[in-house]
Amino acid sequence: MTVTTDTFKTNFLPTWCPGCGDFGIWMSLKNALAELNIGTDDGVVVYGVGCHGNMYDWMKIYGVAALHGRTLPVAQGLKFANHKLPVMVISGDGDGLGEGGNHFMHAAKRNPDIAVFIHDNQVYGLTTGQASPTAQQGFKTKSTPEGVADEPINPLSLALTAGATFVARGFAGDTPGLTAIMKAAIEHKGFAVVDILQPCVTFDKVHTYAWYRQRLYKIEAEYKPDNKLKAIEKAMEWGDKIPVGVLYKEERPTSEDREAALAGEPLKDLPLTIANLDELLHEFI
C-alpha cells in the first residue's frame, strides 16, 4: 500500500492553537514519511512532553509518548532493540534542551541512527508561556517579566560540537523546505538534528511569522556542509539574518555499527538461548 499523508490520519483532531507552528512541522513530517514510504507500521516516533508532543494522537504511526525530556534515551533503546527500524524523535526546546540537555549531548557523541526534530519556539506553551532554554536575551515571558537574563542555548552549535553528524535548521512556515530537510534527516545514517524555528502564536508576540520571514534566508547553493568549523560559524548567525538549511553532514559509524551483536538481525529477533553459556562458566571455577 502506498503511503500518503492520509495514512497517518486518526480519529483525533489537533488541539494546537490556530496558526501554531506545530501544524507546519506535522505536515512536513507526514510529507517526508510519505515520500520515504514509511507507513504506520514501518517506523516509530518518540514524542516528548509539551505542545509538540501531543502530535501522536493525530499521527498514526507506532508512537512512544515519553516523559518530558527523555525522548533520546528511549529512542536509543528502541534503536538498539531493532536497528533496522526508522526511529524519529519529536522534541521541544524545553523538553529536549532543558530537561533533556544531558541526553542531547550524549546522544550526539554516540551518533545513533535517529532523526531528531526540535520544535523551537522559545517558550513553554503547554504550561502557558514561560521562557525556554532557547529564549533570546531580553525576551519577556511569564517566568521572566524583566526579560530573559541568560544566554540562549544554540541547539545547532551544541549539536555540532557534541558530535551530531547531520545538523540543519528548518522553519515551520515553509512546509516544502522543511519537508526536504526532514526527509534528508531521516535518510541520514547517524544522529540528525533539525532545529525547527516555530512561532508560538499565543504566548510570543515578538517572534511571529513575519519576524522570522524578515530574517530567514536559505543557505547559499554553493555552501558545502562538510566543514564543521564553517558549520559552527553558520550556526552562530543570529539577528538580522538567520540561515535555514543543512549546515553539516558527515558519515561516521553509528552507535549501532559499533555493537558486535548488531552485525546481523535485530536484537529482538536473535535467539534467547545462548549456546556457549555453560562453557563460559569455566572462568568462575
Place this chain on the structure above:
Amino acid sequence: MMDSVTWKIGGEAGFGIMSSGIMLSRAFARMGYHTFATNEYPSLIRGGHNVITVRIAKDKFESMNRDIHVLVALNKQTIEVHKNELNEGAVVVFDPKDGEYKPEDFPKPVKLLPIPLRDLVAKGMGDPIMRNTVALGVTVALLGAPFEALSSVISDQFKKKGEEVVKHNVDIAKLGYDQVKEDSMFLAKTAKKEDQLVINASEAIGVGAARAGLKFAAIYPMTPINSLITFLADHAKSLNLVYKQPEDEIAGINMAIGASVGGVRSMVATSGGGFALMVEGLAWGGMIEAPLVIDLGMRVGPSTGMPTYTEQGELQFVIHAGHGEFPRIVLAPADVEEAYQLTVDAFNLADRYQVPVFLLTDKYLNESTWCAPKSVFAGDVVIDRGKLVKEQDLPADGSFKRYDLSGPDGVSPRSVPGMKNGFHYANSYEHDEVGHTTEAADKRIAMAAKRLKKFEAIKKDMMVPQVYGDAEAEITFITWGSTRGPVLDAMKLLNKKSRLIHYSWIYPFPAEETMKLLSPATRLIDVEQNATGQLAALIREHTGILIKEKILKYDGRPFFPEEIVEKL
C-alpha cells in the same frame, strides 16, 4: 585438625588484597571445600586499609564467622586494627620489617609467624606488590594443602599475561610455601564432589540474565554492582547482547524501557542513589506496562552514605517508589544461587505481567565471593515471554488493542514497533486500549483498575516464605535477602530450638501465608540490616502482626552469626 578456618589478609589498597582472597577461595573450592570471601575497603583506589576475609570449611556453611584463625598482615596497621578479632591459637603472619611483636601484644594467646615477605619477594626478583603472592604460598602450606592447589590457580589467573609471568608468580608463591615447616592449621580433608563456581552475586545475576535471554542493559557505574557491568561488557559479543553505559541513571532506565518496548529483554542495575534518579522512569514503565528488570544493590545511605558498605535500607523505597499507583514485583536473593535463579524468574515475571521486577541485592551479596555448585548455573532455562504476540497472529483489520481491557489478570497482548498490524502508542499519559490519550473518568478508572488487577494475579505466582528449623521452636527468626545466611548459622550455634521464616519473594507481600506462619509463634525476632525494621513494618502493614523484638544492624558490616546469638 580443623573443619573450618577463617583467614584474613590486610594491607593498603592497590596491594592485591582482593585478588589474593579470591585466588585462595578458588584454590580450596577446586579441592571440594566450601569457601566464602567478604571484603571491607574504603571508597578510594590507593592507600587506605583494605581487608578480605576468607572462610574455608569442609562442609557447607551460610555466612562469615567472626573469629579469625589466620591473620596475614601486609602492613603494621593490619595487626593494630584486627588483633582483637583473633581466635585463641590464631596464627599471625607478618614481616619482621613491619615491627617486632611479642605474644603479650595480643589479647588472646596467638602463634607468631614472622615471614620476611619483602626479602623473599626481592630474592624472587619480584615487585614489592607481590608480597600477597608470598603470603598465599605461606597460607596454603599452613592449611596443609599441596602447592599445586595454588599454582594451578595462579597459572589460570595470569595465563593471559604469558608463560613468563605465570612462572614468576608461581616461583614467588613457592618461596612463601617453603617457609612453613609445620601445618598448624591443618584443614580436615574433603573430597571433591563436583565443580564449584567461585562467583559473586553481580556475576550470578549476569549469568542468570544471559540465561534468560537478556539482550540489552544500560548500567551507569556504581558500587556495588560494577562487576555486573564487567561481566556484560566482557561477554557482550559471545552473549549476543548490547551493554551500554548511559550518561546517567535517568537515561539508563529510559533506554532500557525503550529497548523493552522494542521487544527485547532488558535490564538496569544500580544502587540506591542511582535508583533515586530512575524513579521517574520507573513510573513511566509502570504506566506503559513495559517489562523491566531492575537490580538494586543496596549500600549504606542516605545520600552517598558509606558507598562500599552493606545495608538493607531500600525495601520500603522500592515498594513505594514512583508517582502514582502501579504494580511491581520485589525479589530479594539470599545468596548467589538465588541471585541466579531469581534473575531468571525476574525476566519471566516481567514479561508475564508486563511490570517492573526488582532484584533487591546488597553490597554483601554483590561483592562477596561465594561458592556454589556449577550445576546450579548450568543448562537451559524455561523462557516465558508472556503475551508478546507474533506478527502473523495480529488481526489484519487493524483491530489490535495493545491495552485490551478484557483479560482477567489485567495483562494485555503486546506487539512491538515494526510489526505489521500491531500499531499502538506506549503513552506516558493515561490512555485508552490503543494508547490514545484519554481523560474520561470511566476510561481512566478502567485502565487504572486493569493495571492494578495484576497484583492479584501475581500473588498466585509468588513463592511462599521459606521455613527452616524446628516447628516446636521457642524462637522464630524473620529475615529477608542476605541476612538469611548469618541467621541460619546462628541457629546452629544456639542451644535452644529455633526456626527461621525467610522472605526472598517479598512483594506483592504474601500476607495469608505470613498470617499462618507467624501467628502461632511465640517469640518472634526480626533480623534486618537496617535501622528501622522495614520488613517488620511491611508485615505489620499487611497482617497486623507486631514484631516487638528486633535485631537491627546498620554499621555497614554484615551480621556475624555469633553476634546474633549474643543479642538474644
